[in-house]
Amino acid sequence: MPSNKEIADIFYEIADRLEMEDERFKVRAYRRAAETIESLPKGIEVYKDNLTQLPGIGEAIAKKIKEILETGKLGYLEKLRRQMPVDIQGLRRIEGLGPKKIKVLWEKLGIRNVEDLKKAAEQGKIRNLEGFGAKTEQDILEAIKFAQGATRFSLGLVLPLAEQLASELSKYAERVDICGSVRRMKDTIGDLDILAISTEPQKLMDVFTRLPGVAKVLLRGLTKTSIILRNGLQVDLRVVGRESYGSALQYFTGSKQHNVKLRTIAKGKGMKLSEYGLFKGDERIGGGSEEEIYKALGLEFVPPELREDRGEIEAAQQGKLPKLVCLEDIKGDLHIHSDWSDGRDSIRRLAQKCIELGYEYMGVCDHVGRLRIAGALDYNGLREQWKEIDQLNKELAPFRILKGAEVNIDKKGNIDLPEDVLKQLDIVVASIHFGFKGSEEEMTKRICKAMENPYVTCIGHPTGRMIGIRPGYALAMERVFEKARATGTLLEINSHPARLDLNDVHAKGAIEHTMLVINTDAHALEHLGFIRYGVAMARRGWCTKANLLNTYTLKDLLSFLKTPKKKRLS
């Protein structure tokens, strides 16, 4: 059974291919359908009998979905592929290449995939094509380099998959845990490690190798089996005995550097730590649980997110690990898009979902100003929106919807909304949405200038990176952090799985100077759930509740926002 993501990808590909044929509206229709499918909360087979009820799905696409569910493929797409046998998905991941350029590359140079593209660019063939030039050729080479370096998957893709696999496997095992970098909640994941206790390893491995989505079985044994999923992700399943489960969990969670250091400490104490347990001579003195291992080594328990050998071991020895923020500490989400701009859902529905999540408040920050994505709001639009928010606030009290906006930082560091409008807002998220290619000096100045604006509450996705697509723009982070402190500006941890920006390392650096806020940048109800990835970045960045604005109660938040910006952090 193909996953929702796989079916969505089929429609995205159709859209790309139709776009090459200069189709316009069908392209939009297929993309819309793909977006719907991708964000369904349950497997699409659940909706099989009333597909046309789903937004953006009509008779024709419903029929195609059924064909995919029944046969595993789609004749229409195969026909399109035969017309132009080009690896669209691969080529589209090269930044700056869209369907039109890909088409020219295919027609003029016979380029079918990234490898062909690289060769042609290196040979200088691309610069002579109409619509291309030397600069484009250079950009293509750089984009290829970046995309190829990024064979890692984003946490947001792997974690839900990992949980699904673990839940399936746990039907056949006494205990199943996700280990490795996924358990440590690293922003990008190389492969997925799963650990289990089972009295029927044979059966468990059978189930594992026959999971839906398995493309290839790399190796298969009773204690270790490795598979590759259709999306290219490698998954290792290891089965160990109950008595050494804790040490195995510890060992397979890593990181490698963290483990090396732990083993050194064990050695210094005349002990030996391995995946099979903690030993003194031949006697096993621990290994059933992780807790007893850390305790026996004279350490506080180290949460998996901190296990990177970034000072956590020393802190644990001194009993000085921070009390990390957790999901339950989050009292609200302060960067949410509604259907007033490019979001999908109404403020009312978003608010209801936030209430369900136990939040005390939310911030509606639709696009405002020059970047007219999906009809970004102007001042009049904002005022209309405020009326709705005032009404909802009466209705939903004590829950509180804050009036906000996401504004653009232009190339000079100015905000594209006048101050007399900005000052009427509760929250202003300022972000860079264009002009990523400036020098470090230019980009740093630009962000710093934006922070000087007295009404900018925080900088959205401060580095602009997109996981696997583009690195962040060049920034002197220390200068940004210092400016944030000087001006009372917060920095965002954007929880969107493709962003995770600030990342863990930056977050850790930032809290030495300023406060952070974890936002989802949700464009639909289900995106509110991304918050856990942002919390994970914060935890990996050693953040406590006190470092994060949206752990504040509504009362404290309002008093913070009422304080003049320059005095907020003092």
Added chain:
DNA sequence: GCCGTTTTCGGCCCGACTGTTTTCAGTCG
């Protein structure tokens, strides 16, 4: 191809930026 107090046809989000093009197409958000 989808959708509907513009409802079975006709409209569908659109502006900024970039590089190359001397007036604009392609890409991005």
